[in-house]
Amino acid sequence: MLTFAVIGVVNTGTYYGFYLLFLPRFPYLVAHILATALSMVGSFFLNARFTYRTRPTWRKFLLFPLTNAANFVVTTVGVYVLVDLLGLGSRYAPLIASMAAIPITFVVSRWIMLPKAENALVEAEPGRIA
Numbered sequence: 001m002l003t004f005a006v007i008g009v010v011n012t013g014t015y016y017g018f019y020l021l022f023l024p025r026f027p028y029l030v031a032h033i034l035a036t037a038l039s040m041v042g043s044f045f046l047n048a049r050f051t052y053r054t055r056p057t058w059r060k061f062l063l064f065p066l067t068n069a070a071n072f073v074v075t076t077v078g079v080y081v082l083v084d085l086l087g088l089g090s091r092y093a094p095l096i097a098s099m100a101a102i103p104i105t106f107v108v109s110r111w112i113m114l115p116k117a118e119n120a121l122v123e124a125e126p127g128r129i130a
Helices: 002-022 028-051 058-063 065-085 093-113 116-124
Strands: none
Touching: 002 028, 002 093, 028 058, 028 065, 028 093, 058 065, 058 093, 065 093
16 A cells, blocks of 8 residues: 555646646646556556556556546545636646545545456465555
């Protein structure tokens, strides 16, 4: 879980950099969508290699956006609520909204990256922190 969190910090930084890059050129929700899509690719490879120690495959890559589907819904709704309903500035709203999505993303990510056989093996290893 610690590795997942560290990669999450890196991914959030990547996302936020893209978001700030796109924000002057697009409405905040479009900037959010573009930044999410671009940062998802890096997140896939980092999590495959370091968090789950599994070989990246096309199947996993194509399923990986499901890990971000819940994240995307939670953060998008959060950004909208924070900006349009609560009046928070669009510059910081995504960082606040993303905190709520972390546990959901971890559960879905683990399910995709570690199929049942691999998942059982990881859980059976004593002393291993997933």
